[in-house]
Amino acid sequence: MNTDVFITCAVTGAGDTVDKSEHVPVTPAEIAAAAIEAAKAGAAIAHIHVRDPATGKGSRDPRLYAEVVERVRSSGVDVVLNLTAGMGGDLVLGGTERPLPLDATGTDMAGATERLVHVEHLLPEICTLDCGSMNFAAGGDYVMTNTPDMLRAMARRIRAAGVRPELEVFDFGHMVMVKDLIAEGLIEQPVMIQLCMGIPYGAPDDPATLMALVAQLPPGAVFSAFSIGRMQLPYVAMAALAGGNVRVGLEDNLFLSRGVKATNAALVERAVRILEAMNVRILGPAAVREKLKLVKRW
Template identity: 35%
Template sequence: MEKLIITAAICGAEVTKEQNPNLPITPDELAQAAYDAEQAGASIIHLHVRDENGNPTQSEEVFREVIEKIKAKGCKAIIQPSTGGAVGMTAEERIQPLNLRPEMATLSTGSVNFGDDVFLNSPEYIEFFASRMKELGIKPEIEVFEVGMINNALRLVKKGLIEPPLHFDFVMGVPGGIPGEVEDLLHLVRKIPEGSTWSVAGIGRYELPLAVMAIIMGGHVRVGFEDNIYYSKGVLAESNAQLVERIVRIAKEVGREIATPDEAREILHIKR
């Protein structure tokens, strides 16, 4: 089986320090969290950034500062900025980190209810992000919150905006999106084209069981405070690295080796 790529989603746009005081939000905290997650075994850092008040921002400048700090620590992980940002942001706001030409970035291929909000990804938005990624040679991670989003991604392939082999991330258990049960994961995996790679990001209590499923099935895993702030029921996680370490232990126990950042690049066909 392919080595396991672990993505650490270290901050997200929605979680607050009030919910978990260990959440990294300043550039220094984010750089340290990325470094610790990589040391623990993460080969991708899924990145959101915050402004000086701790609110989500897609500011190119803030992304630049955080990415520089991460690299200054000697991190080799693939840095994957979000183009999803936070609900309510415009496409122009959300697209900014692509100007920094990261190796990879997220591409959500459909709209979905998101708690009490709507995470809006109109066909126009999707094509706007995909075209820019193509132009700059950025590998999209296709974020799938609902099964129809897979078909939307295949439409982009037909239009020549994204190129196989595709890499999907199934974000499961968002209130408003696909549930996080085993049968839902099996369905999603069956629907993607052969030769694709996939990871799963289970929200909240779905994080761990879905990660275990992915390890066994040959998929890849995303964990981190963006998706889940708990280590176990009622016990807050101490760090993103702590969540990564547990995945590494489980994977090793069942004989799945962990991919280094360069091995992850190879698995994902990232050329740079």
């Protein structure tokens, strides 16, 4: 069990959730405000996606990231920023009989440099690196696509920028990729891993699967674990019991309880309550920076 836990709040994500809850932040001002409120509630890290303000759809526009980061950094509220680098790996085939040409409305494939423009410009303390490809929760003909060479190229750029990658693991094969990146000298210590559980069609969120993934962690790795939907809050306790840290937020779950829509701050507050009831100490941003050897540049 981990008795010194940090909380990450994933405040918006890129999924089609805007129409499902009025609390999902869309504009840069709303996303920054959600990150600040989560920090005040006890989150040490804010995991940031951005959305097109006009459509609410996920975006990778560097200008939107810049506005969010500037608003958070100028707020006077301390929080570790973790920017996604997952956008740009979306592949949607044209159908079961004619997979090519690709579905242009859903496909968004970008090179390593383009996927990291906002990271290299804004220099957050952390950015994500999805460590493999998979048939993702959207189903249909969508594939989250991250080839080994793409991941190596992105890892090199992230390391050169002095940013700590959060290695996103959705299934067991992704852990193999993590170990390859480490063995090739592309990931510096301490290694930071996020176990992403319960996402169709990745690793299920049952305790046995979680502990099997934990058993495969590289030595000395700092990890968090989360699940989506109704299992998000039970995973607060489960992640700590497994020796890890915690992630909550509207990217992964819209409800505080049955029929009660959540806010990011409310989810963090509930996570704090669960952990404190377990006699767990909640780590703040300064302790997280020390633990993960992060570089704060503002």
